[in-house]
Amino acid sequence: MQRTLFFAVAAVALVVAAVLFVVLRPKPASGALDAARGARFAIGNPEAKVVVVDFSNYLCGHCRDHAGEVFPLIKRDYIDTGKIRYVFRDFPFTGQENVIRAGEAAACAADHNLYVEYHEALFRGQLQWAGLGGEALDRYFADLGGQIGIAPATMLDCLRSGQKRAGVLADQRLALDLGLTGTPSFFVNGEKFTGQRPYQSWREILDRALAQAGTANP
Template sequence: MQRAVFAMVLGIAIILAAGLWYLQGEQKPNAAGDDPAAGAHVVFGQADAPVTIVEFSNYLCPHCKHHAEQSLPLIFKNYVDTGKVRYVFRDLPFQRQPNVELAAMAADCAYEQGKYVDYHELLFRANEQWGRAPLEELPQYFSDYASQLGMDAGRFERCLASEKTRPWVEADKALAEKLNVGGTPSFFVNGRFIEGFRPYSEWEKIIAEAGAR
């Protein structure tokens, strides 16, 4: 009899422990309620826009490339440029991706010269080129891209060599971990988490539901 009671109690304990593990494993991104836009460096649009979109992206992510080439230009044209959306860019290089981290730093150097969006899109278009290059050759690739966009190449090269934008990238990575963001592209739309590529037609609905018309 005692053995039966002990077995029943043990079984209940195992079930409860499994349930607790399941609930902990099912935590949603940003369970702590942190502001995904707080402290952002690369921001476009009006500060009082009714909708804020925060994007976590990776320059070797194919779905991020689809977003940059297909959805992003229309979001900027119809929402950011019209004052309806404030758009925040954040980088999420993964472990063992020093090339992506350097690409993100280069894009932040382009931001200093007002060319971030153009450079952001160019990095995706050319990612098969620089993505396969040795790490030591990347500064020349990124400098060439800056020149193609009409930037001051010397100023760009000094920015990249100084690594002054590395803290921006590191801060984005740390925030992604804090918000439980593990993949790209990932978005927060007025705090609502959205994962993966979405066609522009779906973005229209998402932005409307968030409060922009």
């Protein structure tokens, strides 16, 4: 009887300990996390002293506006000139399987060095694929790849392999660990900025960051 009671008490203790571990374990402190950690897609000077990390959602209207109207100017003036490094990250919201799939498709395009082109194409076609799912969604993404020079069959094979999903979900977890609740969200050398802003505001942010980093920006 005592032996049975001992094992019963021990089992309960293990369950309680496991629950306490999950509840009380230290949570990641957003200030201690590097938003660029493990980034899969980045453009610009790898040695740049200013790094911008862009968390976007492919069905976010403000993200679309940033990608189509503001990002090209940032690219022209700061990325192509070697002043900054620009990192792209996915932030699908809970239940957005089509956004996860869009992130997978962009990752497939990256295998052909066409990530940025596909990233922009996804935003341009946002309203066309927003209501699609399953095979119809995959075929749309494959056709979109064909428009920028990737064979649709190749895109379909990549999507069906499922090999890109883990990377999208890793970005999502990092966004949540960083405390992000919406898109677009950005980090500029660790400083967080949320929401869409005009290019002039971006110029001020980037010029200030460059000055603080000791980089001349004539």
